[in-house]
Amino acid sequence: MVTATCGEEIYGYERKIKSICPACKKAIEGAIYEDSGKIYLRKECPIHGQFEDIIHVNARVYQWNQRFLKDGLKADKPATGAVNGCPHDCGVCPNHVNTPAICLVDVTNRCNLKCPICFANANVTGYVTEPPLDEIARIMEHFRNITPNPPLTLQLSGGEPTVREDLPDLVRKGAELGFKHIILTTNGLKLAESVEYCLELAEAGVNGIYLQFDGIQAQTYLSTRGRDLLDIKLGAVENWGKVNREWQRRHGKPRGGIVLVPTIAKGVNDHEIPGIIDFAVAHVGTVVGIAFQPIAMCGRIDREKVHEMRFTSSELQGRIDAHTKGVLNPWYPIPVISEFARLIDWFGDVPTVEFSCHPDCGFANWLVLDEKTGQLLGMKHYVDLDAALGYTCRMWREIVADGKEWNARWLERKIKKARFLFEMQKFVLKRGHIFSLLMRLILSPSYESAEAFMFGKNLMIGCMHFQDSYNMDLDRVKRCVVHYGYMSKDRSIRQVPFCTMNALHRERIEKEIAQRLGTYHDVRPEEKIPVPVATVG
Numbered sequence: 001m002v003t004a005t006c007g008e009e010i011y012g013y014e015r016k017i018k019s020i021c022p023a024c025k026k027a028i029e030g031a032i033y034e035d036s037g038k039i040y041l042r043k044e045c046p047i048h049g050q051f052e053d054i055i056h057v058n059a060r061v062y063q064w065n066q067r068f069l070k071d072g073l074k075a076d077k078p079a080t081g082a083v084n085g086c087p088h089d090c091g092v093c094p095n096h097v098n099t100p101a102i103c104l105v106d107v108t109n110r111c112n113l114k115c116p117i118c119f120a121n122a123n124v125t126g127y128v129t130e131p132p133l134d135e136i137a138r139i140m141e142h143f144r145n146i147t148p149n150p151p152l153t154l155q156l157s158g159g160e161p162t163v164r165e166d167l168p169d170l171v172r173k174g175a176e177l178g179f180k181h182i183i184l185t186t187n188g189l190k191l192a193e194s195v196e197y198c199l200e201l202a203e204a205g206v207n208g209i210y211l212q213f214d215g216i217q218a219q220t221y222l223s224t225r226g227r228d229l230l231d232i233k234l235g236a237v238e239n240w241g242k243v244n245r246e247w248q249r250r251h252g253k254p255r256g257g258i259v260l261v262p263t264i265a266k267g268v269n270d271h272e273i274p275g276i277i278d279f280a281v282a283h284v285g286t287v288v289g290i291a292f293q294p295i296a297m298c299g300r301i302d303r304e305k306v307h308e309m310r311f312t313s314s315e316l317q318g319r320i321d322a323h324t325k326g327v328l329n330p331w332y333p334i335p336v337i338s339e340f341a342r343l344i345d346w347f348g349d350v351p352t353v354e355f356s357c358h359p360d361c362g363f364a365n366w367l368v369l370d371e372k373t374g375q376l377l378g379m380k381h382y383v384d385l386d387a388a389l390g391y392t393c394r395m396w397r398e399i400v401a402d403g404k405e406w407n408a409r410w411l412e413r414k415i416k417k418a419r420f421l422f423e424m425q426k427f428v429l430k431r432g433h434i435f436s437l438l439m440r441l442i443l444s445p446s447y448e449s450a451e452a453f454m455f456g457k458n459l460m461i462g463c464m465h466f467q468d469s470y471n472m473d474l475d476r477v478k479r480c481v482v483h484y485g486y487m488s489k490d491r492s493i494r495q496v497p498f499c500t501m502n503a504l505h506r507e508r509i510e511k512e513i514a515q516r517l518g519t520y521h522d523v524r525p526e527e528k529i530p531v532p533v534a535t536v537g
């Protein structure tokens with residue numbers, strides 16, 4: 001692994017970039033620059049003119065974030081050549097920087113809701129894209145065979161995956177192929193209908209639910225989904241809670257948690273952020289996190305509307321801080337955890353998880369419910385994060401410099417682990433269950449230890465800011481760790497970084513699959529698409 005930083009700046013925050021033209025989708029030149037303390041992206045297409053979008057509301061914080069840019073592990077065997085240039089070679093092509101952390105498969109584009117904001121489901125497109133089980137199994141196999149670092153997480157998405165009767169079979173196949181974390185992305189309708197169905201999915205192997213969750217007010221659902229879905233969301237949480245209790249009774253631990261997934265659009269549901277956090281805190285245990293997704297505008301939309309609805313991840317951080325009294329601030333971007341993950345997996349000689357997406361892609365932190373006081377705290381109250389992360393980074397660099405990244409002996413790993421544990425004690429500010437869980441993670445690195453960290457009285461508060469053709473930065477997509485898998489016309493398996501999938505490739509790929517499967521009927525592309533919004537990943 002090429003470690004770009006241990007916190008020093010190696011990459012100008014003001015810089016030239018490559019992006020795409022929102023009109024013709026060709027790759028064009030652009031720049032990220034500061035103006036009046038904010039960060040903007042400006043680009044120019046020779047045919048369609050200039051485009052500008054806001055990236056961050058605080059230039060100093062943005063500059064600090066860029067120190068955490070890291071390269072990950074490149075795939076040994078790219079699936080395509082570098083022919084047309086990024087982002088038209090997906091993929092992945094030889095220029096892609098990282099192996100995926102997540103294998104994402106859209107198992108259908110059918111849905112049991114007809115949300116006015118969705119432009120991608122079969123009700124709107126007029127064709128059905130639903131690969132059969134054996135095709136999805138081949139996609140899963142392809143991902144599990146990626147070297148040097150196959151993903152451990154499988155995310156089954158759509159459309160609405162639960163409309164498929166064979167969904168439990170797909171899940172079982174994923175588990176059989178070695179995926180440890182199997183996430184179901186869902187609107188919650190079928191989960192709310194039947195606890196037996198939830199249990200069937202859990203028994204098949206689902207151990208994570210990504211529940212589309214726009215807010216806690218009926219009016220929000222009426223605007224975003226055209227129907228009051230609040231009771232359905234509550235029903236899904238309640239039923240999955242029952243599954244966890246049953247699992248605890250049978251196996252001595254919960255099956256997995258729900259991550260609430262709110263897509264946030266300015267002026268539509270940004271006022272719901274405090275309520276969503278309070279809801280998650282009230283249901284902690286069943287709900288293990290919130291993955292906010294600021295809206296990505298992936299359909300036809302005019303420029304004014306883009307500016308009106310754009311909600312940056314930095315604005316989201318401000319809203320969360322205002323509601324949680326800043327306990328999660330400073331907000332570290334996702335790649336900050338790269339060396340920690342590599343190091344503890346190296347101690348245990350177990351497969352690692354790739355966190356080296358671009359720092360602009362998102363952030364994650366944990367809200368901790370203090371068991372003695374009932375107070376909500378952040379990780380920073382328990383550990384001196386800067387010092388601990390800096391030490392971790394230095395130790396990992398040492399291992400790489402010694403050429404021990406791949407071929408260390410058992411004893412070498414044990415000695416380094418002992419030193420790491422000893423040094424880590426110096427950075428402890430407060431003991432508690434979160435500290436014990438961290439120690440368990442270091443002492444016995446495994447998916448189970450990571451799972452234990454995720455459950456209990458902790459709430460992951462994270463964000464992934466999916467890109468659209470207005471704010472796309474090709475350096476971000478080259479580092480993408482969330483890859484959509486599909487079978488191409490020549491029946492080879494392709495991996496498409498998720499932001500390029502939504503902003504560029506989705507329509508072509510889904511039509512191609514539907515044509516190959518003979519489910520391409522009457523395409524009606526001009527059907528009403530009131531507000532184009534990215535699909536929830």
Ligand code: SF4
Nearest residue numbers: 086089090091093096
């Ligand atoms: S996003 Fe990655 S796979 Fe796609 S063209 Fe760019 S570098 Fe290649």
Ligand code: SF4
Nearest residue numbers: 357361480481498499
């Ligand atoms: S899906 Fe988009 S936001 Fe997420 S890691 Fe990939 S490029 Fe970044």
